[in-house]
Amino acid sequence: MVGQSAGRRALTATAFLAPSLTPLLLFTLGPMAASLVISLLRWDLLRPPQWKGLGNYAVLVADPDFHAAVGHTVFFILGYLPLAFIGGLAIALALNQKLGGLSIFRTIYFLPVVTSWVVVAFMWKWLLNPSSGIVNYALTLVGIHGPGWWTDPAWSMPSVILASAWKDLGFVMVILLAGLQAIPDDYYEAAAVDGAGRWARFWHITLPLLSPASFFVVVISLINSFQVFDQIWVMTGGGPVDSTSVIVLQIVQNAFSYGRVGYASAMSWVLFAAILVITLVQLQLQRRWVTYA
């Protein structure tokens, strides 16, 4: 019978989905739903929770510390995203030559991506050490008195941006390189025949045909950089004087140091909503600039 076979097919589908669906429900969607409820509570983990309605969200709107955290996060994104993208694109273009031994360089540039953030953050903290770091030492050789990197509130976020962009160059590079290699040589040959120079070929062929890969990189990087945390936790702990206190850092502090689990959950949901909206806007805007060959 038709009904029976449809039922059996649904059962089979469910059985095949179960291994990945179960953890998703149990450890991702379930906790998300729970945190939505918790965001409506006042809860310090010790006492029984109290209903607070939208109170946490109301406090959030007026919280100067949260506003500052949003500002710091945006500062991070504005510094990190162009640096990682342009740097990654430059390396991808360089490694897209048809020369031997390039796979070694590809591996080298990708190494930081698979290295633990704790290791990378400590390394950068040493490199940028204001008194004994190699960066400031190198600067003195050319007569520049290096800044206080992570001890100076004006330089702490640039330090974090530098380390973050360096670590993620390889990721951007790999995606863009795949995009570059998917562009057929015919286009370049045809353009060359028509008299297009290097710059014209880059501008009118490479960039438009690379746009799907670029779009992917920008969406993923933006989602990740809204949630920047690990490197800041290790390099600066949010300091000096809150100059690197980003949104996720405040979520962690509120939940686990200040006993404000409901408030931290509300922050998480605001962050989630912001990322969702921005990603949806990007998906809309892509029609204007992304070319699928």
Added chain:
Amino acid sequence: MRRFFRIATAALAASFAMSACGQATTTVTPGPVKLTYFTFSAAPDHLNDLNTIIAAFHQKYPNITIDVQTASFNDYFTKLQTAIAGGTAPDTFELNYENFVSYSSAGSLLNLSGQASKDSGFQASVYYPRAYSVFQANSKQYGLPETFSDVLLFYNKDLFDAGGVSYPSPDWTWPDELTAAQKLTNTSKGVWGDFQPIQFFEFYKVLAQDGGQFLSADKKHATFNDAAGVDAATWLVSKVGKVMPTDAQLGSQNDEALFKAGKLAMWHAGIWEFASMKSAPFKWDIQLEPGKVTKAHHFFSNAVVASSKTAHPTEAWQWLRFLTSSSNAVKVRLDSSWELPAVADQSLFSSYLSQTPPANRAAVFKALDNIVVPPVIEQESQLQDIVSKSLAKAKLGQETVKQALDEAAGKVDALL
């Protein structure tokens, strides 16, 4: 996403576990009893010492076994909160004084006064009196003092000798410290005269040395931004860059490494540093901290407590009492240079006092004549962060001391 989910996961786990609350029963089980004990002070260096104490306890109370769970101090309170929220609180656990109030006022702790009155062999006088009394709330005892420590002025004798400066004496005041620090600072050699951390814990102490009060008597207002507070904070920040290295000058080296390298003449540090300074390649000693209007020394204390949900309050009491005051426990703690047991009988400390360096170990106990305990409120972590951040702003010159303290006082008032 990952981090968001990680936090959300913890929240759900806690909320699922929350529904399991209230299953704890208070029936006293006859026969074998297993107690859980959660500790931050034992791991990783003193697990064997703890096991020695447990073995002695088990000999005296063969029906009770102790199941030890450990966490590092940085993870300890997150785990503890989650366990309590999930209804799986350990039967017995450690708390430091700063966190004690949050847990006792939340009703997470077993009132030990009832157990104490049933135990004919128990004498509260066995404990150092102040350490015993700080773990009370509403005149009920919620914790037994386990250990204590204080902070003293460490000094490098070799640097003092080389500079021809006489050693710190017990009657020194801030100006004496500053004069010596100025003489001993030699920036071209990377030698600094003084180091005093600029954060919450030093601030409430120098405030007390300056005759100030951190909070009003009714604990409704911050008072640390008055004239004494400004003077105390100015004392801390004015040393930076002159007799004490800035953060940038310190770089990744911390104050401990600086002192250990023989590059620091005076250092305000805790007695827990004795062990790590044992191998220092120079002569050093300790002295009472200089005061201003009066003397004031830190008093840090850890207590052991029982969960209000424990099914075995009597056995928990027996374990806590043994852990804090039995002669076995006291001996193990002293012999292994763990932390100092908070017991009153000074004669027990003779082996500790006779060890050198430092020679002047008597100062560890002399400091207890003028102690100041941290100002503790329910939102303790926030209080500490607000004050430490305002001091950092003043240190970096972003704001004047007065501006920074006023701003912090406003934020603290909102917490009270």
